[in-house]
Amino acid sequence: MKKRRLEYFIELILKACAVVTILTTIGIIWVLLSESLTFFKEVSIKDFLTDTEWTPLFAKKHFGILPLISGTLLTTFIAVCVALPLGLVIAIYLSQYAPKRFRKIIKPLLEVLAAVPTVVYGFFALMVVTPFLQNLIPNMAGFNALSAGIVMGIMIIPFVSSLSEDALQAVPKSLKNAAYGLGSTRFQTSFRVMVPAASSGIIVSVILAFSRAIGETMIVAIAAGQQPRLTANPLVPIETITAYIVQVAKGDVPHGTLEYRTIFAAGITLFVFTFILNNISFWIRKKYREQYD
C-alpha cells in the first residue's frame, strides 16, 4: 500500500518536471514572439532585413540586422574552418589508427576542451591569440573576428571529433573488411570507405558544432568587439547577435523601450538560425538511420 503511494508520488514529480520544461520553452518562445511583434510594429520587417546598418542605440537609428548576422556568420565560419579539419582528423586517427589504450586517454582529455568555461576562452583569445596574431598581421585590430573565431573553433573541436568518431565507429565492420580485403591501405580504407560511409554522421556533427558556434556568446563578446559592421574582413572589430544582446541586456537601456526590444528581434533571428540547423541535423540523422536498418 505504502509502496504504491510512493510510486504514484514519484510519477507525479517526474510529470511535473516534464511539464515545467515544456512550459518554460513555451514561455520563452511566447516572450520572444510577443516582444518582437511589438518591435516589428515600429520597425518594418523589410528595413530589418535589408538595412545595412545597426545603430539602435545612437541618435540616428538604423535597425538593419545584416551587420549582426554577418558578424555572427563570420566568426562561426572561421570557427568551423578550424574545427572541421582538426576534429575530423582527430576522429579518423582515434577510430582507425590509435591503439585502444591511447584512445582511452585522449578522449576524456579532448572533452576537457568543451568543459573549459567560455569566459576563459574569451580572455585567451583577447590576451594571447590576438597579440600573437598581431605580430604576424600588423594592421589587425585589438578586437577582431579572427581570434574569436579561431578560439571558438578550438572550443568546438570535441563536438566535431567525438560525434564524428561515433559515426565512424558505427560503420559496419564488414565494410572495413571489404576494403582491406581488396588491398586498401589503412589510409585508403579510412578516406575512401569509412569517411564516406559515415558522412551523414559527420555532417550532423558539423551542423551541431555550427549551431553551438552561432549561439556562443562569451568569447565573441570579449574578443570580437562591439561594432556592428557589414563586412567579411576578419581583422576588424565586429559584433555578433549574441554579443549585441549581452551589450543591451547588461547596459542601462530602459526596459520597455524600442531600443530594449531590439534584443528580442535579434534573439528571434538567432533562434530561427539554430532552429533550422537543428532541424536539418535531425532530418539527416533520421535518414541515415534508415539507411543502415
Next chain:
Amino acid sequence: MTNELNYILESKNVNVYYGELHALKDINLKIQKNSVTALIGPSGCGKSTFLRVFNRMNDYIDSFKIEGDVFMEGQNIYDKKVRVDELRKNIGMVFQKPNPFPKSIYENVAYGLKIQGIKDKEFLMDRVENSLKQAALWDEVKDDLKKSALALSGGQQQRICIARALAVEPNVLLMDEPTSALDPISTAKVEELINELKEKYTIVIVTHNMQQASRVSDNTAFFYMGDLIEHAKTEDIFRNPKKERTQNYITGRFG
C-alpha cells in the same frame, strides 16, 4: 619439381592461437593451382581462420598469433618484407555476408582498380563490364550501373562482391560460405560461377553444405577442432574417406 609448380598456396606447420585458444594445430596443406578446394568441418573447427591465414585478415584480431610458414608461389607471405595490401591484390576474398560499399554498382566494382591509381575511364569500364559478366550479373544491372549497390537483392549483392573481387584479377579467390545468405537460385548461380572461374583462378571455399562441396570442389579438406583430419580429392573424401571422423561428418552422424 614440376609437381611443385602446380601448387600456388602452401601452409607449413601452421599453428594459430587466439589468446589461450589453440585454433589451428600444425596444419600442413598444399593448394593446387586452378582448382577449387573446399574446407569443411563442424562449426568452430577453424575453417574461416584458416582461410583468413592466406590473406592475413586475421592480423586485425588483437589476440591472434601465428606460428609456421605460409607460402604463395614460393614467397613467405608472413615475411616482414611483404606488404599486405599488395598481397591482397593477388588474393581476393568474398565474405559470408554480402558487404557491398554504400556506393554505386560501378563504384563498387571499380574500387579495387581505383585504389591502385588507375584512372583510365575506358579501361575501368571494360573491367567493370567483364567482371560483372564473369559474376553473371551484367545482364541484370547493365542499364543501372549508377544505382546504389545496397538497393540490390542479397544474391545480387553477393555477386557484386564477387565481381568486385574479380575486377583486380587476383590469382586466388577465398570464399567464406559465400552462399549461406542466399536463396537456392542465387546459390546455383554462384556455384555455376565457381565452376567457370577455376579456369583462371584458384579458389578456396568454406562451406557447410556437403552437396555444395561435392558439386563445386576438386579437393576437400576436412577440419575438426583445429586439426586437419583429411585432405584428398573430393570424390575420394565423399566415396571412401580414410578416417572415421570424416565418414561420420559427411554422413551427418555428428554436427
